[in-house]
Amino acid sequence: MKVDERRCIGCRACSAISRSISISEDAGIRSITFHSHDESLTERLIEACPAGAISSGITAESITLTFRMKRCSVCGEPFATEREIEHVASLIPETHKNWLDLCPECRRAEQRRSHAWHCIRIRGRV
Amino acid sequence: MGKIYLDPERCIGCRSCEVACEREHGHPRISVDKVKDLAAVPVYCHQCDTAPCAAVCYTGSLRLDGDMVVFDPDLCTLCGLCFVACPFGAIELDSVIHRCDLCGGTPVCVMTCPTEALQLEDIDAITGSTRSRAAGVLAARVRV
Numbered sequence: 001m002k003v004d005e006r007r008c009i010g011c012r013a014c015s016a017i018s019r020s021i022s023i024s025e026d027a028g029i030r031s032i033t034f035h036s037h038d039e040s041l042t043e044r045l046i047e048a049c050p051a052g053a054i055s056s057g058i059t060a061e062s063i064t065l066t067f068r069m070k071r072c073s074v075c076g077e078p079f080a081t082e083r084e085i086e087h088v089a090s091l092i093p094e095t096h097k098n099w100l101d102l103c104p105e106c107r108r109a110e111q112r113r114s115h116a117w118h119c120i121r122i123r124g125r126v
Numbered sequence: 127m128g129k130i131y132l133d134p135e136r137c138i139g140c141r142s143c144e145v146a147c148e149r150e151h152g153h154p155r156i157s158v159d160k161v162k163d164l165a166a167v168p169v170y171c172h173q174c175d176t177a178p179c180a181a182v183c184y185t186g187s188l189r190l191d192g193d194m195v196v197f198d199p200d201l202c203t204l205c206g207l208c209f210v211a212c213p214f215g216a217i218e219l220d221s222v223i224h225r226c227d228l229c230g231g232t233p234v235c236v237m238t239c240p241t242e243a244l245q246l247e248d249i250d251a252i253t254g255s256t257r258s259r260a261a262g263v264l265a266a267r268v269r270v
Contacts, residue, residue: 012219013205048203050184080210088211091182104215108157108169111214115134116161122135 001042003034003063007053010067010081014045014054028069028078035062051087072103074110079103127194127231128248129173136243139166143235143244150234153218155226168244170235171195171216171226179208179217179225188225193248197225 010030015023020035036059045054069078070085080088089097099107141158148154156170173194180188180195187201188208202223209219218224226233228246236244245252 011205011207013203016204048185048205050203050205050207080206084207084210088178088182088207092178092211093176093181094178099213100210102215104209104212104217107213107215108159111169112159112161112167115132115167116165119134119165119167 001034001039001045002055002057002059003065004053004055005063005065007051008032008049008065009051009053009083009087010065011050011084011087013048013050017041017044017048025069025078028071030067030069030081031064032067033062033064034059036060070101072106073101074106075103077103077105127192127228128246128251129193130170130226130228130233130236131245131247131252132168132170133243133245134165134167136241137166137168138241138243140240142238142240143168143170146234146238150229151224153224155216155218155224156235168235169214169216171212172214173226173228174213178211178213182207182211194228197223197227199223 010032012023015021015032018038018041020038022033022035024031039058042054042056046056067081067083070080070082071078085100089100102110137158139158139160143156144154144158147156156168158166158168160166175193177188177190177195180190183189185201185203187198187203188195199222204219204223206219208223208225209217216225233246236246
């Protein structure tokens with residue numbers, strides 16, 4: 001298999017299929033290493049890649065791609081690669097996608113806060 | 127089938143829904159927390175009508191079916207895009223995807239909730255009861 005690094009968005013699909021593709025995260029960078037590889041899986045990998053980054057072909061050496069992670073605008077934790085966010089944003093029809101700046105934990109907290117405010121206001125009125 | 131609706135004023139933060147969900151599925155898909163010790167709010171999948179999770183799912187593993195989002199684990203590649211896309215942070219990802227399937231029609235969180243803060247209803251019933259409750263509050267104030 002070959003991987004097109006301009007297309008790859010740094011998701012987890014291929015590493016979930018093949019044990020010769022490893023994924024790691026450190027200090028706001030996700031690294032995906034494609035080791036030389038059992039070609040019988042290539043067909044499945046091509047099908048599973050959401051970005052069309054994988055094609056057939058022989059790569060003898062292993063390559064590592066690195067991706068900058070997006071940090072949550074509230075807590076600062078990295079939660080997805082910047083390219084994953086771009087990819088997701090391009091597929092979602094809504095015009096306001098401000099939740100994509102938050103990590104899932106902070107999205108839950110944000111929703112809690114807005115419901116809680118509603119309750120607290122009503123209780124205060126009684 | 128209807129969706130799960132929350133009346134946040136009724137939630138007492140007992141976490142029964144969370145425990146029931148974990149008992150049913152092995153990992154809770156609903157999470158309750160308190161905000162400044164003043165109110166407790168469960169957060170869970172809304173089965174969005176314009177579901178971003180289904181919009182980003184390219185294998186058809188997550189897809190809109192009627193008024194809910196159905197999940198077919200056999201088609202899932204564990205890419206994690208739905209986890210990134212969910213506006214409510216209601217999808218978790220480890221070696222599998224954890225997301226609400228409404229327990230096939232009788233959600234245990236709704237069954238368990240002691241205060242009926244969580245309810246499985248269709249949208250018309252919920253808007254009807256919210257409207258009449260708001261009207262009741264107004265009427266009480268007019269009388270005073």
